[in-house]
Amino acid sequence: MRHTWRWFGPVDKVTVRDAAQAGAEGIVSALHHIATGSVWPVDEIRKRQDEIKAGGLFWDVVESVPVSEEIKTKTGDWRQHIAAWQETLRRLAATGIRTVCYNFMPVLDWTRTDLRWETRHGARAMRFDLAEFIAFDIHILRRPGAEADYPESLRDDAARRFAEMSDEKISSLGRNIGAGLPGSADGYTLDQLLEKLRSYQGIDRQRLQSNLIDFLSQVVPVAEEVGINICAHGDDPPWPLLGLPRILSTEADYVHMLSQVDAKANGVTLCTGSLGARADNDLPKIAERFADRIHFVHLRNVTRDADTLPCSFVEDEHLEGGTDMIAVLATLLREEKRRRDEGREDHRIPMRPDHGQEILDDLTRGAQPGYPAIGRLKGLAELRGIERALLHPQYGLNS
Template sequence: MIEQTWRWYGPNDRITLSDIKQTGATGIVTALHHVPNGEVWTIEEIQKRKVEIEAAGLVWSVVESVPVHEDIKKQSGNWEVYVANYQQSIRNLGECGIETICYNFMPVLDWSRTNLESSFDDGSLALIYEQKVFAAFDIHILKRPGAAIDYTDKIVQEAEAYFNSLDEAGIESLTNTVIKGLPGAEESYTLEQFQAVLDGYKDIDDARLRQHLQVFLEAIIPIAEESGVRMAIHPDDPPWGLLGLPRVVSTLDDAKTIISTVDSISNGITLCTGSWGAGYFNDLSEMAKELAPRINFAHLRNVNRDTDYNFNEDYLFNGDVDIYAVLKAIVEEEERRKQQGRNDFSIPVRPDHGNQMLGDVGQDNNPGYSLYGRMKGLAEIRGLELGIRRSLLK
C-alpha cells in the first residue's frame, strides 16, 4: 500500500498531530522550519521533532523541505559551505531513520499564485493563478525593468486594465499574495528588496542554473546513497518562467535530464500533479509512467488550466489531470519494487492543497493547507487506491 502522509508545519501549525491522526494518515511530512536556510540540521533537533511526532502515534516519513540556499543556486557567496552543510543534514537525517527528502531548486519563489481565496460555487475557497493579474504585479507594481516583453500583447493590455481597477488595498493584497511564495515571507519585504533578490539572477539563465543543479546533485546524491536517503526534487510551481527567473524542473524532459545526471535511485523526483499539471503542455499520465522508477514521493491534487497560463486548483477528481492514471502508475511501480525485493517499495503520497471548506473558512490556514479539504482528498486517494489494487488482481 502507498504510505498515506500529511504535511504538518510543526508545533505552530493550527492543525495538530492528533487532528492528523484522525484523518487516517500515518506518516508526517514536515521540516525544521526554525533552522535558518543553509545551517546544518543537527541530530538533536531532528530527534526532538521525531520524538514529538512518534508520541502522537505517527512517523516522520518525509522531510519537506531541507531548503537549498540561494547561494547554492547562484554559486555565489558561501555556496560551498552551504553544500557541505546540506550534505551533513542528509547524513544526520539518515542516521535518524528519515529516508525521504523533498527539495526544490526554484530561484527566489517557492510557488506563485494571484488569489489565495478564490470562491467556488459550493462556498469553498481555493488558490488560483491568473496570468494577467501576475503581469499587473510584475509590470505595474514591482515595475521590473523590461517585464512587459515577457508577456503577450493581449496580456499586457489586460494587465494594465486590471491594475487600473485596483485601489490601494487591492495593490497591497496582490503584493502580499505574490510574496507569500518567498521563503521567509513571514518577514517584511519591500518591493525594492524583492527586486534586489531578483537581480541576483540577472546573469543566470536556464542553462547556467541547470549546470548549478548538476554540481549540487553530484555533491549530495553520493551522500544520500551512503545514508540510505532518497532525494525527491519538486517541480517548478508553476512550471514556466516568472519575473525573468530561470526554470529547470518544468517538463518531462527536465525531469529526465535531472535523474540521468546522477544515475541512482537516491536521485528521484516528487511527482506533484498540481505543479506540473498547471502547465497545459505536461501530460501527467505520461510523466507518471516514464518517471515511475524515480518517483520517491508524490503530491496529488488537480487543476483546471488553459493555454494562456491560467489555472485554478480543484477537487481531486475534477480538473485536467487524470488522477486515476497517475495513481495507477504509482501502484504498479510499488508492485515492481516489491518484485525486485526492495524494502523501500512503499511510496509516500500526500493529499496536496485542499479547498478551504466547512470549519476551516476564516481560520488561520497556511495557503492550501487547511484541514477538511485535504482530509477529503486523502479519503478519495485511499478509495481510489483500493479500487486500483482490486482491479489489478482480476
C-alpha cells in the first residue's frame, strides 16, 4: 500500500519532514483556507504542492474538497457550489492529483465529546461519550424535540451527568461538538448550530440519500473525464446525531451509493474507525465486498463500551479495539495484487494511519487533536509491520 500522512498545511505543528521521518511516502492535505463552495485557485493548489515537495514528499490525496450544506440540502446556491466542485476537480487533475476524499455528513463532521481523554497508561485519545453527548443535546444545546430521540434510561443518565458538570466542562463540550472540519477555521456557536439544524427541517434519510445521488450524478462524470477517483468517507459516528439523518454508516448504505452511480470513479474511503464504531459492521467483510471501489483507506481502531447502537467509544491503539486490522490489511493486499495482475495504474491503494493517541512528546506539542506526531508514527510502524509480514515471500500472500 502507499503510506500517506495527513498534513494541515504550514499551520500544522507536525511538519512534512516529520511525516517523512515517520515513514510516510505521500501527503494527504487540503486547502482549508478556501471557502466551502468556492473554486480552488490553481496557484493555491500549486503552492500547497510546493510546500509539500519542500519537505521531501508529494501531495497524493486531497482530503477533502468540502461538500457545502447547500449541496446537501439542495437549497440556496447549491447549483453554483456543484459547478465549483466540478471545476476544482478539473484543476486538481491538471496539477496531477488523482484521488479526492469527501464526506456527506450533515452539519457536523466527525464528532467527539472529548478530544484528549486520558487512557489507562496516560496517553490522550479522542472519545465519544454517549451520556455526555445526550446531556449536550438536551441540556446545553436544548434542541427542540431532543428528548424524544432517546429512551428514558439514557435521558436519566444524561441528566445526572449534566448535574455534575462544571461551567468549564459545559463550555469545552460545546466547543468539542461544535467544531468544524479538521484543520478548518469553521465551527459553530450554540445559536449557529441550532440554525444549521433548522435548515435540515423536512430532510429525512431518504431525501438526503437522494441529494447525495444527485450530487454524484453531476460530479462523477467530470471525475471520469479528468481521471480522478472520488471516494466517500463514512459517517463518524455511524448513526444519526442531533436529529440529523446519516446515510453512509453501513455496508447497505455504501451498496446503495455505489449501485445508484455505478462508475469506477465513484468509490469508497474505507475508514475502519468510523465504521468500526458499530458492532454490526464487519470491516473485513466490507473491505472484501467493496475492494474494487476502495480508493483510499483510513486505518484506525476503536473500543466500544457496549455493542448497542448508539454507544460510547474511545479511539484505541491501531492494533487494539474491535476491528481485526490484520484481516482488513490482508484483504486490501489481495486486492492490490489483483489490480497489479490487471495492469491497473491505481494498484497501490493510498492509506494513512488515521488519528492516533498522544504519547511521549505529543503530550506537550499541542498538535491538531487526533493528529499527533509520535502516536501516528507508532500506528504507521505497526501497520507497516503487519503489511511486511503478510507479504513476506516465504510466509505471506505472495508465496
